[in-house]
Amino acid sequence: MSSATTSVTATTTSLSTGVQYGFYFDQGRCFSCRTCSIVCRDWHNIPAGPVKLLRVFRWEKGTFPNPDLQVLATMCYHCANPVCIPAANGAMMKEPKYGAVLIDPAQANSPSLRDAFDACPYGAISFDSDSSTANAYKCNMCIDRLEQGLMPVCVMSCPSRALDFGPIADLQSKYGTTLAQLEDMPDPSITHPSAVFKPAPQKIQLVPYDVPTALSLLAARGSLPPVMQDTSNVTNTSGVATNTLIMKAANVAQAMATTKDDMG
Ligand code: SF4
Numbered sequence: 196m197s198s199a200t201t202s203v204t205a206t207t208t209s210l211s212t213g214v215q216y217g218f219y220f221d222q223g224r225c226f227s228c229r230t231c232s233i234v235c236r237d238w239h240n241i242p243a244g245p246v247k248l249l250r251v252f253r254w255e256k257g258t259f260p261n262p263d264l265q266v267l268a269t270m271c272y273h274c275a276n277p278v279c280i281p282a283a284n285g286a287m288m289k290e291p292k293y294g295a296v297l298i299d300p301a302q303a304n305s306p307s308l309r310d311a312f313d314a315c316p317y318g319a320i321s322f323d324s325d326s327s328t329a330n331a332y333k334c335n336m337c338i339d340r341l342e343q344g345l346m347p348v349c350v351m352s353c354p355s356r357a358l359d360f361g362p363i364a365d366l367q368s369k370y371g372t373t374l375a376q377l378e379d380m381p382d383p384s385i386t387h388p389s390a391v392f393k394p395a396p397q398k399i400q401l402v403p404y405d406v407p408t409a410l411s412l413l414a415a416r417g418s419l420p421p422v423m424q425d426t427s428n429v430t431n432t433s434g435v436a437t438n439t440l441i442m443k444a445a446n447v448a449q450a451m452a453t454t455k456d457d458m459g
């Protein structure tokens with residue numbers, strides 16, 4: 196296996212079987228370092244490019260003086276109602292041991308996997324090109340590691356422990372939440388993702404700002420022209436910032452653009 200092996204196999208665990216496993220994501224702990232996505236790529240020997248089993252999104256909300264950077268590290272959520280499977284027409288299945296939703300490797304270039312992508316609200320299936328017979332890939336829950344009593348490599352790699360993995364009921368009990376989506380994520384009521392989320396805490400403004408005065412001071416550069424002519428340049432960033440979470444890319448170009456910091 197990959198060079199990631201030595202750094203991520205230190206912890207083994209006794210895994211129950213026959214229950215639905217899933218992921219926990221603590222948005223307040225994630226600082227979008229992308230260690231998880233890089234290690235996932237390394238472990239699964241996926242070259243740089245559009246195939247991403249785990250994506251880290253960042254999108255902005257609010258404007259000066261209350262900007263708020265949202266982050267989401269997302270994989271397949273191995274849903275309780277995996278709407279991708281009937282759409283995949285036999286090219287995907289849910290295995291019974293951990294509840295992982297998997298692509299049949301022999302049918303990875305089936306055009307039906309485009310229908311599976313369309314059905315999935317999370318864009319969890321990725322393709323290596325825009326061809327109708329492109330190979331499809333997705334998170335497989337690191338089932339090879341589970342079979343060795345190891346945790347998924349993304350979870351083990353996270354330096355801030357923003358990720359966890361286990362039976363979904365255990366995660367809900369451990370973290371005291373059954374929240375199945377973060378703000379801006381798709382409605383979970385149909386697919387029932389095997390995931391538990393903890394949203395980032397509300398930002399607190401410690402120093403009150405007089406916004407017009409603060410901006411006029413920031414704009415001044417002595418004898419140089421001011422940084423901005425109009426404060427709306429700063430307080431209205433529509434069209435400038437990435438202010439939308441786009442989980443379902445229309446094509447490879449958009450998939451790359453929306454995850455452009457993910458090392459290829
Ligand atoms: S490794 Fe952890 S902190 Fe870094 S992007 Fe992934 S989830 Fe976030």
Ligand code: SF4
Nearest residue numbers: 271272273274279315
């Ligand atoms: S996240 Fe998408 S691909 Fe994964 S099981 Fe759910 S519907 Fe299927």
Ligand code: SF4
Nearest residue numbers: 235270334337347349
């Ligand atoms: S569980 Fe494994 S395959 Fe899925 S995102 Fe994490 S590292 Fe990648």
